[in-house]
Amino acid sequence: PNQILCGYYNAHHTSWGCNYDCPRGNSIKAFALQAGLEILAPSTPTRFGTNSANTIDFAIVKNFLYPYEIHSISELRSDHKTITPIFFLQYSIPKYPGKLKTNWKKFKDGLKKSEFINPHFVNTAEHLDSIACRLEDEIINAKISTSNPVKENYIYHDSILRELNSERNLSKKMFQTYRDLVLKRKLNKLNKQIKKLHQKIETDAFTNELLNINATDGTVWKYVVPFKKKTKNIPSLNAPGGIANTDLEKANFLAESLETHTHTVYSKQYYQS
Numbered sequence: 001p002n003q004i005l006c007g008y009y010n011a012h013h014t015s016w017g018c019n020y021d022c023p024r025g026n027s028i029k030a031f032a033l034q035a036g037l038e039i040l041a042p043s044t045p046t047r048f049g050t051n052s053a054n055t056i057d058f059a060i061v062k063n064f065l066y067p068y069e070i071h072s073i074s075e076l077r078s079d080h081k082t083i084t085p086i087f088f089l090q091y092s093i094p095k096y097p098g099k100l101k102t103n104w105k106k107f108k109d110g111l112k113k114s115e116f117i118n119p120h121f122v123n124t125a126e127h128l129d130s131i132a133c134r135l136e137d138e139i140i141n142a143k144i145s146t147s148n149p150v151k152e153n154y155i156y157h158d159s160i161l162r163e164l165n166s167e168r169n170l171s172k173k174m175f176q177t178y179r180d181l182v183l184k185r186k187l188n189k190l191n192k193q194i195k196k197l198h199q200k201i202e203t204d205a206f207t208n209e210l211l212n213i214n215a216t217d218g219t220v221w222k223y224v225v226p227f228k229k230k231t232k233n234i235p236s237l238n239a240p241g242g243i244a245n246t247d248l249e250k251a252n253f254l255a256e257s258l259e260t261h262t263h264t265v266y267s268k269q270y271y272q273s
Helices: 023-035 104-112 125-145 160-178 182-211 220-228 247-272
Strands: 003-008 036-038 058-064 066-071 084-087 100-102 147-149 237-239 243-244
Touching: 003 084, 023 036, 023 058, 058 084, 058 104, 104 125, 125 147, 160 182, 237 247, 243 247
Parallel strands: none
Antiparallel strands: 003 058, 036 058, 066 084, 100 147, 237 243
16 A cells, blocks of 8 residues: 655755755654655745745655655645645556666665565465565556656658669669660769758758747757857968967967968969960
8 A cells, every 4th residue: 555644844954845954854854764755845835034045844665656746735825835736546557568678776676665575474365466466566667666667769751762772783783784774864863863852951951940949948059059169279370470379379370371272273273274
């Protein structure tokens, strides 16, 4: 059975939304860690002082794997709020048809914390059946709580691109066999079509990805991170007038170098013509 202790503990600790830690809160926190308990607290304070707001009403559970909601409700006309925990005990975790990856270390640690009855104290068949059912539930719950679905990598290949690749490979094989220039021209034409179609597919995919960016699911951060990285510093350059160390000196040297190189290439083309 699930063990739930809910009440007014008058204990302050930052773990459940208080502004400071008190001795009673430290004792409850230490006891919860040692006994494998979980503290469920509402997201809003339950008591309001003159210049403070703290959460001193909460629930303590053990091996509780069901979904829950806990709220603080100001039904009393005082500085103290009541809490209303809602537990979905009839909830059933849906079966995932795909692959699951289990953290077996956490799985074993979770089973070690479970309390099992010594089989030597079993006297009846009904008692043995209840112990077996409880053991089965413990194993299933530990497996579910330590497993995550594995995302499968689906690689999409465009049908037109696949047909062009097949035709290109056939033309390449025939050209290598017969060395016909007609086959060579066909091969070059197919290569250009494949390259153009591949660029179009990549552009469309990137456009759709940009259109589907959402500010709430963290996809924007994927495009912001590269811009937050520091650019690599350009080392000192050996310029004709000396060593360029500052950014302005490096920029002037690169500009002069590009101007000289461009002027030289243009002059050669002019005299050759």
